[in-house]
Amino acid sequence: MSAISNFTACRRFQNGAALTKDSPGVGLITNKFLATKISTPFHKVSLVCSKRTFKGSNIRMTMLDDKLSSGKVVVPSEVLAYELVQGAKVKWSYIMEGSLPEPPTAVLLHGILGSRKNWGSFARRLAQEFPKWQFLLVDLRCHGDSASLKKRGTHTVASAALDVLKLLGQLRLTPRVVVGHSFGGKVALSMVEQVPKPLARPVRVWVLDATPGEVRAGADGDDHPAELISFLSKLPKEVSSKRDIVDALIQEGFSRDVAQWVVTNLRQTNTAGSSPSPLSWVFDLKGIAEMYQSYEETNLWKIVEDVPRGVHVNFLKAERSLHRWALEDIRRIHVAEEQAVEEGGGVEMHVLEDAGHWVHADNPDGLFKILSFSFQGF
Known part of the structure; x- marks a missing residue:
């Protein structure tokens, strides 16, 4: 199993496969899921490998590094930072897309203040169990490595979804499964809303512990994203210690788990020097803050209550995340289930036992079991 990333970890050229301006695939790129043409010249593409491995496996991180003849380094995706975690039986690369059949692909979307790394270990587990599949992990706009890719316009659920669709178009991939956690769940629904209908093939969408409409605040003692964003905005852009930030967050009333998760967004400003350098936020x-406001305001019930043919929407409610779900939400989803069956679509409701909002951390085994049937039969 390997992971392909658009951020290069090393510069060592090895068995370089190249595309020139005369190669197949240059010019108009059409994606069946997006049905949008994107004009992208592919110049010289080299395959670069990293020695980085993961404990207990033979997983290799494979990186892609595009270089123009002028020597300028061009990131393969100027849309979003991403990794493509592939099962052992997947040989596909977007560089050689025309000569190899496209493997079944799943897109995994993180929540607010998260990153693609949140899905890393879970994606590798899926790829080991389903070796014919590949899993696209992205940093949504303003998050992780995508924060350095400046975006125009407003930062909304819809614009975040359009970014993912553009990336799929650039990579010429048509996903069979889209999984989104929390904010990412609404992004997944917005992707369905924005693509042309009918779809080229059936798509199964998973919305993990999020509802299509109103976002309800957590109960007393829970971490509130809006308050967390507000508190982080008051902190300096550079800090000297992750521990100090963890302590400050706990003192403010946030849980230790959330505090430790937040500081994974801190990186050294200068890695070249021998002495410790300041840490800065990557988001x-x-x-x-704009994206979270949009998350609270965006209503996508119309997609669920009139689900397009060929789309199957699955909602997963965390058992201990009751404050996020109103009885009215659950009732509307069950009504949509019955209606979708009659109209050839699909809506289902699932409950993940022994889990709070952080479903892939609280009960990864249970989540894996529930999601697994989406990847069977290939």
Whole structure:
């Protein structure tokens, strides 16, 4: 199993496969899921490998590094930072897309203040169990490595979804499964809303512990994203210690788990020096604040209550995350289930036992079991 990333870890050229301006695939790129043409010239593409491995496996991180003849380094995706975790039986690369059949692909979307790394270990587990599949992990706009890719316009659920669709178009991939946690769940629904109908093939969408409409605040003692974003905005852009930030967050009333998760967004400003350098945040907090406001305001019930043919929407409610779900939400989803069956679509409701909102951390085994049937039969 390997992971393909658009951020290069090493520069060592090895068995370089190249595309020139005369190669197949240059020019108009059409994606069946997006049905949008994107004009992208592919110049010289080299396959670069990293020695980095993961404990207990033979997983290799494979990186893609595009270089123009002028020597300028061009990131393969100027849309979003991403990794493509592939099962052992997947030989596909977007570089050689025309000569190899496209493997079944799943897109995994993180929540607010998260990153693609949140799905890393879970995606590798899926790829080991389903070796014919590949899993696209992205950093949504303003998050992780995508924060350095400046975006125009407003930062919303819809614009975040359009970014993912553009990336799929650039990679020429048509996903069979889209999984989104929390904010990412609404992004997944917005992707369905924005693509042309009918779809080229059936798509199964998973919305993990999020509802299509109103976002309800957590109960007393729970971590509130809006308050967390507000508190982080008051902190300096550079800090000297992750521990100090963890302590400050706990003192403010946030849980230790959330505090430790937040500081994974801190990186050394200068890695070249021998002495410890300041740490800086990798996200665009102002943009994230806009995105979270959009998350609270965006209503996508119409997609669920009139689900397009060929789309199957699955909602997963965390058992201990009751404050996020109103009885009216659950009732509407069950009504949509019955209606979708009659109209050839699909809506289902699932409950993940022994889990709070952080479903892939609280009960990864249970989540894996529930999601697994989406990847069977290939």
